[in-house]
Amino acid sequence: MNRSLTIQLGLVAIVGGLLVLILPSYLGIDRVLQLTLNFAFSVLALSLAFLWGYAGVFSFGQAAFFGVGAYAYAAAAINFGDSTWAVPIAILTPVLLSVLLGYFMFYARLTSIYVAVITLVVTLIIYKFMGQTAKPSYMIGNASLGGYNGIPAIPPLNVPGRIDLWAGPVEMFRIAGGVLLAVYIGLRLLLVSRLGRVLVGMRENELRMELMGFDTRLLKVVAFAISAAIAGLGGVLFANWNAFIDPHVFNLAFAAQPIIWVIIGGLGTLTGPILGTVVLSTLSLELGTQKMLDVNLVLGAIFTIFVLLVPQGIIPSIRAFLENRRAGAANKPGVAHE
């Protein structure tokens, strides 16, 4: 790890940490809740940004891992009445699912387009299955899955081992913000590690990596599992956000969201997807308040236009623009050349 990265990530941690701590005192409760939701969704966006943008594996199923994480947290927290063990369970359940699914897909050497469709299909299977769990026979311990009505009254996060110290909206804002910062910094560190470099190599040229002796099937499963863990963590935040989870997180419209956030923000970056999440979630919220244009219509149009005209997304386009200007300035007469 070089010094400029250390300084950069240190700054992100300090400035971000300070903002997360002081912002709730200056914002209204509605803004605090909205930003908490944005943080949870940003973690979901980061899970796809890592898997798709750096390991080169496109998955429709991040929303499924997010939802499974949320459901696992809900079921465990209701049964234990305590979030201490619910959080690790909520991360491990999607990881197990991803390893199983990843084994089926990557060890069969399915091409990326098939992986896309299968992850979507698995998401839809879970949607169908969760939808018909309204009968009382579908219980996990004391937690009733509730079909399309979902699970209400999920216990909030508490200090490990202390059920009496639980998180209210302001504490949830700080936890969610802290988790987002930690995931962002963790991914940046992962990407400069050996594993991260190998994954990027696989994205660039899978055959070459294989000829050099790397098992790309295993690498893909590992990347898939890491992304599932991150998505599951996002699901925990989401289940805490309004203490409620229902199967809509598995439907097609929700599964579409992380992909749109990543594409619009910029594939191959980590800040882009966070920006995309905040911008589009805010836009959806604003569009939801008016009756003239349907939300799907606007999102669909924006998305199609981006794929056609700005396929690299916002952040890479801005970077390219800045670099062009710098290059342009360097070529002007009177400026010293190196």
Add this chain to the structure above:
Amino acid sequence: MAIALVQILNTIASLALISVGLAIIFGMMKVMNFAHGELLMLGAYSVQTAYSNGVNLWIAMFVIAPIFVGIVGILIELLVIRHLYGRMMDTLLATWGISLFITGLITMIFGNVTQGISTPLGFYEIGGIRDSAYKFLIIGVTVVLFAGIWIVLKKTRMGLIARATMNNPGQVSVLGVNPRVVYTVTFAAGAAISGLAGAVLAPVTGVVPTMGAAYIGKAFITVICGGDAIFAGTAIASVLFGSINQVTTIVSTAEFGEVALLIGALLMLRVLPKGISSLVSNRAV
């Protein structure tokens, strides 16, 4: 037992019907059309709208719906798909945007409510159990449609040009055929057939802006498990998955039927990653 057989055949036919338009577009053009469900939905809405405005049901179903959705297909191809050939992932994402757009547009026009056409043709009765006779129409339409597509592709000059273009567009254009026109026509044909399928199924499914999402997973899994020989593959996959779905539905519930279909497909792709058509002769289409 006879009733169960008709139900199984009906499920197979419905599955084949919702998949065949997608099979044409994916199999021949290698375009992942995620707006496929919305093309079916538009077919259902065109028959619904025409019928409620006094048009004869059968004309609305077999003439208006395919023509209208075919025109929509031409528009999609000219405006979006054309610019993305060879970029499979981008076509998938762009058509997904289109699918959201169409869903939003139809919701704005018709509202997010379920409409419906009462199922025509009345009932038939075997062994004291009554069931809708419309199932026979669905089975019949599917058989005629598959036979028609097979004849067009294998026995006509148009089909020959289409197959040749998919095989080697460069050579075809040297021989004086514009591949772009072939792509547009193929996409329009796939869209028109999807419109017809959506229209034929409309009386049994109900008509709602989000109905496309209910089809898309099943259609994709059928086509992908079918493999390279698009018609033989889609037909065999429909028979296999339709039977799994309906048999499971009869012994448990409809939801489990669909779950069984999807799990069966996952297991099959693990064993045969190239799809079912890797088992049949490579001269099949």
